[in-house]
Structures are given as C-alpha cells and as structure tokens.
Amino acid sequence: MIQILWVDDEIDLLKPHILFLEKKNYEVTTCKSGSEAIDALEEHPFDIVFLDENMPGLTGLETLNEIKSKQDNLPVVMITKSEEEYIMEEAIGNKIADYLIKPVNPNQILLSLKKNLDHSRLISEKTTSNYQQEFRKIAMDLAMVNTYKDWVELYQKLIYWEIQLEDIEDIGMMEILESQKIEANSQFGKFIEKVYADWFNSNSDEAPTMSHTLFKQKVVPELSKDQPTLMVVIDNLRYDQWKALEPVINTYYKKTREDAFLSILPTATQYARNAIFSGLMPSEMEKLFPEYWRNDTDEGGKNMFEAEFLDTQMKRLGLKNLNYEYHKITNLKTGKKLLENFNSLKNNDLTVIVYNFVDMLSHSKTEMEVVKELASNDKAYRSLTLSWFKNSPLFALIQQAQQQGFKLILTTDHGTINVKNPSKVIGDRNTSLNLRYKTGRSLTYEGKDVYEAKNPKDIHLPVLNMSSSFIFAKGDLFFAYPNNYNHYVSYYRNTYQHGGVSLEEMIIPFVVCEPR
Template sequence: MQTALKEKGDNMENTNRRIIWINTELSEPLMNTELKPYVRLLEFNGYDVTFSSSSDDATVLLKNKRFDAVLVNYLDLSTRDYGTVARIRREDPHIPIVLLTDTDDDEIQEVVSLYNVSDVMIMPTNPRQVVSSIGFLLDKQQMRDRYTPQAYVKNFNRQYSKHASEHEGQQLNSEGVNDEKDWQIWIDTYLRFVEWDFRLDALSIVDELKTIHEAEKREANAAFADYIQNTYSSWLESKDSPPLSVDVFHKFVIPEIQIGKSVLFVVMDCMRLDHWFKIEQLLYPDFHMTKHYYFSILPTTTRYARNAIFSGLFPIELADRYPHLYAEPEEGTTSVNRYEKDLMRLQLERNGLTLKPFPYYFKIFDEHGEIQYLDWLKDVNQISFTAIVVDFLDMLTHQRSEISLFKQLIPNEEAFRMVIETWFKNSRLYTIFKLAAERGLTIIVTSDHGSVLCKNGVKVSSPHDLSSGLRVKEGLEISCSSEAGLLIDNPAAYGLPNNGRETNYILAKEDYYFLYENQYSTFKNVFDGSFQHGGISFEEMILPCVILEPK
C-alpha cells in the first residue's frame, strides 16, 4: 500500500525536494496523529513526502521516481526489517538515509555501519530536528561552499591581527634577545595553512578562494625564507633552537628505547606534513598518537637531511668525525646514503645504548622490499630497535617530473594528497604498521624533508660546474638573484663542509628553482609545476615526528 500525502507527480515545474518515508506500521490514524506534525513542517519547508508501507513498494518507487532522501521508521523491535535499508542501498548507493528509532542498541549501530546510514534520530523528537537533519544532509556541500570563504577571510584577518599585536608586544630580555620561541609561531602558521588546504579540498567551487589562499601561502613562505636566512645559523649554537634533523634520535627515539620499549622507526623519504595527515587518518583507529614537529637542516636534500637524522651530526661534523662515511658517492653508485646503518649504530653507541637483539636497518625501494621486511617482521622472535627507510614518495616526486602520465595523475597538491592516501591504504607498509601494532611495538614516523611545488624558474650562473639539483646548487662563484636564492659563502656557519675548497651553496626560496641561462627556455617548460626539494620553504623544512602507541 502506498499513501501519498502530497503527490505532484513528475511535473517539471515542481522544484520541491522529495522524501520517501518507509513505515511498515502505517495506518490512517497513526498518520493523522503522530506523523502529521512532521509532515506539515516538512511540507512547509519545501519537501514533498511520499509514504510507503513496505520496502518492496519503496524499492519500486525509488526505481521509477527521483527522491532526495529516505526516512525509515525503525521503532518497533518486532517489526524491524533488517533488509529494508540493505535494499535501499542496493537500489541507490548514495541517497541519504535517516533512521527513526526509539533506542540506540547494537542492531542500530550495525545497520548504520554496514549500510552507510546518514543519520539516526531517537523518536519521539521535535519535528524541527527531522527537518534540520534532512536539510543538513541535502545542503551540506552548498553550505560548506557558502560559509567556508567567509570563515577563511575572518580566520586570516584575525591571525594577522594577532601576530601583529604579538610582534608589537614582544619583550627583550636583559641580553636584548627575544624570549618568544618565534620558530613555534612558524610551525603554527604552517599548520594553519595545511588545515585550510584540507578544508578547501572539500569544496566544489573554490577556484577564486584557492587562488587567494595560494597567494597568502606564497607571501608567508617569502617571510619564512627571510626568517630562516636571518636565524638559521644561530640555531646551530642556541639552546633555544627548535628540534632539527640532528635532534630526532636524541629527542624522540632514544627516550622511548631507554624506557624499555621495542621501537620501529620509520623514515618516509620526502613526506610532507600534508601527506602525513592523509596517512594519519588511516592509522588513527589503531594507535594513540603523540605529535611533534621539527625543522629539516639545510639543504633539504636526502644526502644532508637524512644523514643528519641517522648520525645526529651536522654535515660538517660528520665530514670531520667520520670522513669515510661522509665521502662523496663513487661513480655509478645508486645511493648517496649507503652508510645509514653504520651512522645509526654509532649514534646509538654514543648515547650508551648497546641493544640486544642487535638493531635492524632496512631500506624499502619497492613492493619486493615491503614483502621482504613484512616476512622478517612476522618471523623474528624479539625486537629491540628496527629502522626502515621508505623511498616510495621520493621516487614518485621525482618521476612525476619525468613521466607525463604521472603529471596527469598528479596535476596539483590536492591530487598528490589523494594519491598518497590511496597508495598507503593499499600498501604492504600499512600492513607492516598493523602487524607492528599487534606485536606491541612503538612506532615513530618521520620524514627527512618535504618538497615544494615549483612555479618560478630563475637563472643561476657560475664559471665552474655546479651540482645538478634544481633547488640547491653547490660549487664555486655562484651568482643568482638574492630574492630567489640564499647564497651561503660561509658554509661552516650553516654546519656545512667546504669540501677542501671555497665551496658556495645557494638554496632556492619560496617556489623558485634554478636553471642555467643558456638552458632556461628549454628546461623551464619541463620543470614548471614540478615538485622539488633542497631549498627553503614550509613544505620542505617543517616536518612531523609522530609517536604511535598501539591502542
């Protein structure tokens, strides 16, 4: 039986939203008493309501007519039809479903979980609550599109006003030094930008707002580069410096080992902070998380930054103390970080840690490496400390510049985030994390550096050969615009060796990248819009270090 309180057919002039209300206990007295207030208010707010007394009739209606939402009475335990919601979902996987029930028992939770029920309302309830629920479900995207731009403007106006007042009110101590940890302000600033990256990802029509957001971020990145240029060298000596690459083991890893925990340390090469947040949401159900943030050393390349993590030493210290482990890679060598296992062992020994079983280091390049490490993790009896380096993100970042198919797959930062989430969700690395949780391991996840989307080529020159990086160059007599690059002519002040000669380094700021003048036109088309690293930006320098404890 079908009873339509308000049936206007499929008249093209009717713009009302249409709701089908499934009620297996439907009768005229019930309809005229208990349900009448709900129906009247729904109609008043522009909804047409069609009643159905069975799931079979409702399925036929859904096949033949367009409906915007479904209400399902799930009140009487004796008349609950478990299959009603299942049949609706088979007919329309996306239509919003609201369950009306008088209890929130296990069966309700099971139905909600299995069939993607949009909302559950405990009856009886105020009719306005039903109208509000339906309205929110149908209009949430439009409301998000409408209100997010307003919130964006208010947020950034408020933040800039706050930072200006903080800057004006900063006090100097007796030595004329600012007591405020200004590096923490930059971390908070970048976190806020990433938060808005994700909020804007969820909008459907935001081209203009995204353009404004990118301009705001670029302006902030320019200020951040100036800050790093003026401050970084002082961090090497200051007790109030932020955590740097050289501090990761000392501050985050070793304390966990010292209290007797079995630790899995994971370095995901070239993982940005926004990439981590995509991975984090997948791990949240299985782990308690303690989040820390640190700054990569300069240059933000694998050779310097990751060696600093595993050695606990700045490059100049590493070259001086262990020259055989710092040595330049030989011709044809596939990795410039082939001594990480030795550097890790030496750092543990310097901190008085002699572990049994012996620490295990492994580098994962591909699926075969994932399988090999997963098999080891399944079979090993006891673990004291194990470290893995995952190269997938770094390889994807570089190959995107070289393979046109990858450029189509990852046209922008939002797409990059989506690819990272899909990859991790379906990777054996995800399985490794879950197995580690089952074995009770504490997992510490970090990155050695990030990458930045490069949009502005700038000319660099030297009478000598320079290194090949697009965001960092090493060599002699380097010349480049000071607006686009930081020239380091005193490497020791930045913790860098001079390699036995008057070596200069130049690091790209913001979203610049370096091209030789005689190759500028040719390679600008190749590298515009590529992700690169080695320079100074939020995305390359501010990184997560997260401690995961199994739930």
C-alpha cells in the same frame, strides 16, 4: 525541489510532520510498506528515504538491504521505537545516513535533512566564513612572527586551513590562502637567512630540534626495553601529507605526541637523512667518517651507509644494550618481504624502516606525464600519497606493529615544494645538479632569490674547494641555466623539488603513537 520518500506503516499519524516539511518546500511521497517503497524507488528518483524499522511484511532492515542493493548511495534515515543495540549495529553496518528514535519531532527530521542533503553547502559556507575571519589573524601573525616556534604554529595553521578549504567550491578562498602561503614563505626565507647560522652556535638557546639532533632529543627518550618501537622514516613526507595519513593510522594507533622539527639545509636526502642517522652535521660526517660520506660531486649512491651511521650514533649515545635493526624499502618487493618476516622484529627494542615511495613519487612527477596529471597540485599530491599508503606494505606493517604492541614513531627527513618560478644561475661543469640548491665555484645568481652560504663551514657543510659556496632557492623558485632556458623551465615548472628554503621543505613532522 528535494524529493523525500517516507516509509511507515502508520504514516497517517505523521501527517503534521509531512505538512511541516511541505511548508519548507520539500516534496514528500509516502508508503506504508517496504515492498511499496521498493516499487516507488524503481519508478521515481528520490533524494532521501525515511524508513520505519518496525513494519509488517518486509522489516525496515530487510527493506534497507533491498534499497542499498539497488541504490547504494541513496541516503536512508532509519526511524525506530527500539533502542536495541543489534538493530543499531545492523543499520549502521548497512551505511544508514542517520538513526532516529521515535517519537520524532519535525525539527529532528529537518535537522537530519540539513545534515544529509545540505551538509556540503553548509560546511562550505561555514568554512569560508571562518577562514575569512582567520585570514585577518594570519595576516597579523605574519607581520609579527619572529621565532621558530611561531613559524611552526603559523605553518600548521596554514595547513589546517588548506585541508579545510580543499573540498569547498569557493576557488577564491583557495587563491587567497595560496597568496598567504607565498607571503609566508617569503618571510620565512628572510627569517632563515637571519637565524640559521646562529643556531649552530654552542651558546644558542633558540636552536630548534634539527635533523642531526632529532634522534638524541626526540627518539631516544621514547625507547625502552619494556616495549618494542617501530620507527618509520618516510622519505620526502610533507607536513600536510602526514595530516592526510593521520586519520587512517588513527584507527590502529593513538597519537601521544606530535612535534615539528627542522630539516637541515640542503633539504635533500643525502644531507638531512644521513644527519638523522649519524647525529652529525655533514661537515662532521665528512671529517669523522670519510668512508661513509659522499659529496655531491662524488660517484655512487649518497645514502648507502645509513645503517652504519645509525650504529655509530647508538654507540656514541651509550645505547649498545638495545637490540636494533635498520631496513630500507625502495620497492614493492622488499616491502612485501619485510612484511612476511615481521614476526622476526618483535624481539628488537628498535626497528627502523626507511620507506622511499613518496620521494619516488615526487621524482616521477617530474619525469612522467601521467603522474603530472595525477599530482597536479598539493591537494592531488596529498590524495595520491594517501591512496598509495592505504594500499602499501607500509600500512600493513603498521597494522602488524599495532597487533604486536609496538610503539610507533613516524617521521621524515625533509619535505618538498611545488616549484613555479625559475631563477637564473650560472656555474661551471662541477656545479651540483639539484634544482633547489647549488654548490660549486664562482656561482652567479640573483641574490634576492637565494639564501647564500659563502663559507659553508658557517652552517657545517663540506667545503669542496677553497672558493666553493652553497646557495639555496627560496619559496617556490627553482634554478635554471641560461642554456636552453625555455625548454628547461617548461620541463621543471610545477614539479615537486627539494633542497631549498621553504616551510614545506624545512618544517616537518615527528609523531609518536601507542597501539590502540
């Protein structure tokens, strides 16, 4: 039975309210002063306190402070005759659960109880009910979706429900949603096979904004000499992770635009992020800038010349009159150093920051057992990303940008997927090592598991030699060699990988915000 402590120096006048609650199976203990209430709380556990603000002796606010100092998580509902703003602010600042103005009627009290004590259960039941209705619509949409725009809307809907359902206790609902995500990725893989190469046809009107067209189509229209812009590219940020970060950023920035765009294949940093900064597809980068481009089989870092690529694109787009800088943050030290020097960026029209933490997190999950425990599923992965962000130099940089009036553009190069099932592949010693895509000669693989590009030129990828091809794993598959197969599969199963074809890797966020 729910135990209520009601504190009011005129408690006798509230007898009808108390009888009403007792008929609803609540147990009510009454006190006439703050000091009595504090004594009662030390002797007996209560689920919630109704507290009068205006009492002789200890005032309601003083009593509230005493209660919170001893039981910070105990819900306290403040009841007052006064509507003075400072009292409301004091009470709210002390984490009250609710604020009611006298005279209160029994139904107001009941509603406050439901809101504070049955909140989780009611939300869980309503969310489950709503998703059960939406499930049928999503299933129908899956059968009919046939354009990129349709896929974006469907994927955003799946993310919405995944986040809504993550805190409810009905495991069955999450299992149903997971099955819908698997089916969606299966259908999305078929869609990409059908249309991806056609999107590079110069006559295609259906092509979405992709990595190599992102800067020209979405970033440039936002740039101005009247307001500095901070563009943050968080490597490997999935759409659902952006939705987890959004409420935190929303405190400082007001979102004015949110779009999705498509990461090119392979959904890997050396391809997708170089394409963003160069405004070119990989085969064009290889041809025009061989001094900057590195293929999978080449030695050395694959993203060492993003600043140079950005410079060539700015000139090609006629933006030489804009002042811009590029910074890459790969560790805490460089993040803090940039934060210390942030004032020096205010004279730039565009400051681009590439932040690598989320990518490092996904790779750490593969290599470190503790991270595997902390990010065991998508919900935990989102939570860990949010925890990092709230305590990162990047968040402090965004706060600084807001204070100095910067426009904020936040985006990524590709997403990542939790891989579950192996798909056997055989290649020679020169075959690329990525688990979600392979390029090489004479590849042997399961055709149903992959999107294959036998002629890489069709999708504007480099041709390493006459017989080389690319294959991309679909859904939650990852490539495994027959040698030492069981150990390999056990090691990589349930890790986050990228490079292949999935909603999580390819449909990624582009967000524009104005400072509050």
